[in-house]
Amino acid sequence: MADDKQLMAQVKQWILEAGEEVKRKLQDPLIVEQKSSRTDLVTNVDKETEAFLVEKIRSHYPADQILGEEGLGDKPETTDGRVWIIDPIDGTINFVKQRENFCIMIGIFEDGLGKLGFIYDVIKDEFVYGGSGTGVFLNGSPLKQIEDVPLSEGLVGVNGTMFVNNYMSTRNVGLASSGFRILGCAGLDFLHMFMSRQCAYVSNLAPWDFAAGMVIGHALGLRCSRLDGREADIIGERVPFVIATPSAYEEIQALVIAAG
Amino acid sequence: MADDKQLMAQVKQWILEAGEEVKRKLQDPLIVEQKSSRTDLVTNVDKETEAFLVEKIRSHYPADQILGEEGLGDKPETTDGRVWIIDPIDGTINFVKQRENFCIMIGIFEDGLGKLGFIYDVIKDEFVYGGSGTGVFLNGSPLKQIEDVPLSEGLVGVNGTMFVNNYMSTRNVGLASSGFRILGCAGLDFLHMFMSRQCAYVSNLAPWDFAAGMVIGHALGLRCSRLDGREADIIGERVPFVIATPSAYEEIQALVIAAG
Numbered sequence: 001m002a003d004d005k006q007l008m009a010q011v012k013q014w015i016l017e018a019g020e021e022v023k024r025k026l027q028d029p030l031i032v033e034q035k036s037s038r039t040d041l042v043t044n045v046d047k048e049t050e051a052f053l054v055e056k057i058r059s060h061y062p063a064d065q066i067l068g069e070e071g072l073g074d075k076p077e078t079t080d081g082r083v084w085i086i087d088p089i090d091g092t093i094n095f096v097k098q099r100e101n102f103c104i105m106i107g108i109f110e111d112g113l114g115k116l117g118f119i120y121d122v123i124k125d126e127f128v129y130g131g132s133g134t135g136v137f138l139n140g141s142p143l144k145q146i147e148d149v150p151l152s153e154g155l156v157g158v159n160g161t162m163f164v165n166n167y168m169s170t171r172n173v174g175l176a177s178s179g180f181r182i183l184g185c186a187g188l189d190f191l192h193m194f195m196s197r198q199c200a201y202v203s204n205l206a207p208w209d210f211a212a213g214m215v216i217g218h219a220l221g222l223r224c225s226r227l228d229g230r231e232a233d234i235i236g237e238r239v240p241f242v243i244a245t246p247s248a249y250e251e252i253q254a255l256v257i258a259a260g
Numbered sequence: 261m262a263d264d265k266q267l268m269a270q271v272k273q274w275i276l277e278a279g280e281e282v283k284r285k286l287q288d289p290l291i292v293e294q295k296s297s298r299t300d301l302v303t304n305v306d307k308e309t310e311a312f313l314v315e316k317i318r319s320h321y322p323a324d325q326i327l328g329e330e331g332l333g334d335k336p337e338t339t340d341g342r343v344w345i346i347d348p349i350d351g352t353i354n355f356v357k358q359r360e361n362f363c364i365m366i367g368i369f370e371d372g373l374g375k376l377g378f379i380y381d382v383i384k385d386e387f388v389y390g391g392s393g394t395g396v397f398l399n400g401s402p403l404k405q406i407e408d409v410p411l412s413e414g415l416v417g418v419n420g421t422m423f424v425n426n427y428m429s430t431r432n433v434g435l436a437s438s439g440f441r442i443l444g445c446a447g448l449d450f451l452h453m454f455m456s457r458q459c460a461y462v463s464n465l466a467p468w469d470f471a472a473g474m475v476i477g478h479a480l481g482l483r484c485s486r487l488d489g490r491e492a493d494i495i496g497e498r499v500p501f502v503i504a505t506p507s508a509y510e511e512i513q514a515l516v517i518a519a520g
Contacts (some may be wrong), residue, residue, distance in 0.1 A: 011318060032306060036414070038438070039438055093415070093438060093439050094415075097415050097438060097439075097457060097458075098415065098457035098458075099457070100451065100457070120357055123385075130474070152298070153446070155354075155358065160434070160439075160440055163424070164423070164424065171424065174420070176358060177421075178298070178299055179299055179353050180420055180442060181442050181444055182441050182442040183438060183441065183443075184415070192358065197357060197358035198357075198358075217325050
């Protein structure tokens with residue numbers, strides 16, 4: 001517990017430092033490259049931020065494993081020991097096109113169990129971090145308890161492609177809610193969840209997209225899993241993922257099952 | 261010109277004052293009512309903010325006509341003289357569920373010509389206002405010129421229902437872009453346009469949704485019209501509407517025409 005709190009304070013400082021550097025670099029032209037397609041981008045800042053965080057972890061905790069979106073960590077094959085999962089810039093298209101609406105995210109796991117999560121909206125300066133052992137904080141203050149909002153009374157964040165194709169009932173989920181939003185950054189959807197500004201988020205996520213949000217979500221009493229109800233694998237493939245209030249989670253599971 | 265500048269300064273102050281009051285009222289429980297459906301809401305703050313603005317206009321400019329979303333103004337049947345178009349809380353569902361991501365908007369027209377527009381994201385404190393005669397300002401500083409970003413290189417905001425149904429090619433527009441977003445507040449999409457954070461916005465809008473954005477957009481060299489290319493009527497019905505950079509506007513018109 002005391003160790004968790006110290007680790008939380010340390011990682012929080014690293015991320016704040018990384019955020020300052022990101023803001024500074026936004027003054028200069030970005031170097032933007034395509035990854036798998038013209039809408040899958042990476043910039044020098046994604047890579048440099050991951051390098052900064054990997055270096056911090058390696059120098060302080062050399063025995064730990066690291067999974068980073070930009071591949072500067074390891075390729076963990078087991079979840080034994082301590083595993084760090086990093087998304088240096090979540091929402092890279094927003095970062096490039098809007099220079100806002102992106103997050104830095106880290107999830108920390110021990111023997112597969114979520115210990116700490118960190119999600120930092122750099123430009124809005126909204127930083128949520130913590131876990132079950134430490135409690136969860138928003139910019140230094142304990143976060144209020146989540147309201148158990150049912151699907152019909154809350155907003156939901158969706159993945160646009162899943163929504164258009166009604167993949168695994170995603171469109172039905174959106175239409176059963178008070179309204180659906182597409183933000184282009186998983187971290188922003190998780191932050192909305194933690195502040196009771198949304199009751200659910202359904203998307204197709206890689207471990208670096210959901211690791212931090214899953215740890216914090218569980219600590220706050222939210223439900224999260226693969227959309228089919230199975231547990232999400234923190235060193236696995238990209239999967240349809242859901243985080244929701246307990247009530248909305250049950251309603252979403254019923255919609256997914258009804259659709260077969 | 262001098263008169264426009266004085267009017268701009270005066271209305272800006274009214275809106276800032278209204279914004280302070282809105283923030284104060286967000287501390288108290290809201291009184292929420294349904295209008296046409298469970299996702300079409302109005303609150304006491306929508307009505308009170310419109311009443312405040314209507315009273316200001318009436319007391320200073322009794323000869324002017326006012327069209328307000330909540331119906332506290334007039335029902336203008338002509339665009340003769342000066343017409344004020346008010347959306348006291350644009351994005352009411354966001355306002356109720358998120359307590360952020362909403363705007364106060366006013367458009368001012370003289371004999372049908374756009375003179376001044378005001379869009380204020382109250383919580384983010386991002387306020388864009390002005391017109392062709394005065395220039396356009398962001399929180400007191402002249403706004404930089406818009407970049408003429410083509411559709412493939414920019415983000416677009418879309419209306420969810422139009423997108424799902426590919427109504428008038430809206431989905432094709434989204435898929436031809438760098439990414440599509442659904443924000444639930446027209447004012448936020450207009451602000452993204454003015455800051456070159458988006459290259460287009462396609463939605464189904466009433467005059468109070470587009471009046472302010474159209475005036476400011478024209479002053480900044482953006483194109484805007486009904487989605488079919490006809491001029492939008494500031495005292496008319498809700499219509500499919502587009503605002504875009506000159507390049508993206510031409511591409512969108514071609515997609516709409518291709519779809520018939």
